[in-house]
Amino acid sequence: xxxxxxxxxxxxxxxxxxxxxxxxxxxxxxxxxxxxxxxxxxxxxxxxxxxxxxxxxxxxxxxxxxxxxxxxxxxxxxxxxxxxxxxxxxxxxxxxxxxxxxxxxxxxxxxxxxxxxxxxxxxxxxxxxxxxxxxxxxxxxxxxxxxxxxxxxxxxxxxxxxxxxxxxxxxxxxxxxxxxxxxxxxxxxxxxxxxxxxxxxxxxxxxxxxxxxxxxxxxxxxxxxxxxxxxxxxxxxxxxxxxxxxxxxxxxxxxxxxxxxxxxxxxxxxxxxxxxxxxxxxxxxxxxxxxxxxxxxxxxxxxxxxxxxxxxxxxxxxxxxxxx
Numbered sequence: 001x002x003x004x005x006x007x008x009x010x011x012x013x014x015x016x017x018x019x020x021x022x023x024x025x026x027x028x029x030x031x032x033x034x035x036x037x038x039x040x041x042x043x044x045x046x047x048x049x050x051x052x053x054x055x056x057x058x059x060x061x062x063x064x065x066x067x068x069x070x071x072x073x074x075x076x077x078x079x080x081x082x083x084x085x086x087x088x089x090x091x092x093x094x095x096x097x098x099x100x101x102x103x104x105x106x107x108x109x110x111x112x113x114x115x116x117x118x119x120x121x122x123x124x125x126x127x128x129x130x131x132x133x134x135x136x137x138x139x140x141x142x143x144x145x146x147x148x149x150x151x152x153x154x155x156x157x158x159x160x161x162x163x164x165x166x167x168x169x170x171x172x173x174x175x176x177x178x179x180x181x182x183x184x185x186x187x188x189x190x191x192x193x194x195x196x197x198x199x200x201x202x203x204x205x206x207x208x209x210x211x212x213x214x215x216x217x218x219x220x221x222x223x224x225x226x227x228x229x230x231x232x233x234x235x236x237x238x239x240x241x242x243x244x245x246x247x248x249x250x251x252x253x254x255x256x257x258x259x260x261x262x263x264x265x266x267x268x269x270x271x272x273x274x275x276x277x278x279x280x281x282x283x284x285x286x287x288x289x290x291x292x293x294x295x296x297x298x299x300x301x302x303x304x305x306x307x308x309x310x311x312x313x314x315x316x317x318x319x320x321x322x323x324x
Contacts, residue, residue: 018079021092023116024215025109027183028097029173031131032123032197036229038095040208043225046217048085050094051257055081058099058108064166065098068257071108078112080258090217091117100179101169106186116191117215118183122310123197124320125174125303130291132170140239141167148289156298171302177309184313198319238281 024047026038035053042049056067057078069077082092099105100120109116123131133151136142142151155171158164173179183192193214200207204227212219249270256262291299311318 017087018082019075019112020114021087022090022215023113024091024093025099025116025118026093026095026097027118027120028100029120029122029128029176030097031128031135031170032097032121033200034095034097034121036227037119037121037195037200038093040204040222040225040227041093041095041211044212044217044221046090046221048082048089048092050081050092051084052081053094054096054098055094056096056098057081057094058105058112059096059102060104063098063102071112075112083258091215100176101173103182106182110186116187117193118187118191119193119195119211119214120180120183121195121197121200122176124318125171125176125306126291126296126299128174129170129299132167133289134235136167138235138239141165144239146289149292149295152291152295152299156302171299174303175306175309177306177313180310180313194314196319235282241281 024041026034026041028034038049038053041047052068054065054067055069055078056063056065057069058071059065059067061070061072069080081094085092099109109118129152130148133142133146133148136151137144137146151168152171155161155164155168158168161169161172180192180194193211195207195211205222205225208222208225209219212222252266256266307318307321311321
């Protein structure tokens with residue numbers, strides 16, 4: 001990531017240049033390694049990443065996640081997330097997983113950015129449901145005694161899934177083709193790349209080199225790059241405390257994301273202290289709730305048609321159908 005040494009050359013609301021340059025927008029699904037992908041992309045010298053990983057700018061106004069700005073606040077606000085980016089940088093990038101699930105987002109992106117590449121990372125739906133269950137417990141969204149089978153059953157029997165809170169839509173949101181289709185209709189296949197979590201984990205170098213060729217940056221950078229796991233979900237002794245910690249982090253990000261010196265200082269402080277906090281709050285003795293064979297079968301039936309639709313939309317087989 002590069003930063004301009006001339007503040008007066010940074011993009012501003014008065015200059016339209018920020019709208020015409022190439023962007024890479026990474027969408028979900030959630031709990032599918034978007035943090036890792038964003039980190040790998042941000043390490044590339046030809047890329048400058050947004051001051052907040054999830055700008056959430058193009059989410060619909062009534063979407064349940066909080067954000068610094070939304071599209072309705074004025075499109076010039078989007079440039080604020082890239083104020084530290086040098087205009088000579090080849091590509092500017094952000095990653096908001098929930099863009100996949102926000103109905104009005106494709107048109108908002110199309111109306112704002114003239115040169116945009118879209119990458120969506122998907123994960124085998126049952127594994128993603130399991131991860132979402134553990135993430136919800138980690139962040140105090142589910143009771144500590146909540147069982148995985150109950151988590152799934154509640155969603156499978158819901159009469160109106162759109163009225164459920166975000167963490168209780170994990171099952172329904174694994175029908176990826178439903179959410180991808182509006183993007184293909186708006187931008188065309190040539191502007192969209194779909195990556196699978198399973199392939200990224202198995203061969204990150206190959207996946208990233210293919211992504212580089214898609215967006216037009218040098219793939220050789222990843223030949224010696226050290227790939228690491230990011231944002232792993234773990235059990236917490238005190239989910240309430242962890243939830244407050246995450247909310248505090250997001251609040252601070254919103255306040256200082258466009259103040260590079262303070263942002264950098266707080267980031268270094270977090271990287272130093274967070275491992276100690278996680279070591280204290282992590283519950284390595286907690287028993288994991290496993291998915292029963294009956295629940296596995298129910299989800300297999302639920303996703304059968306959805307996976308066929310995704311295969312047809314992408315024109316290729318899915319990694320979880322190939323034994324990944």
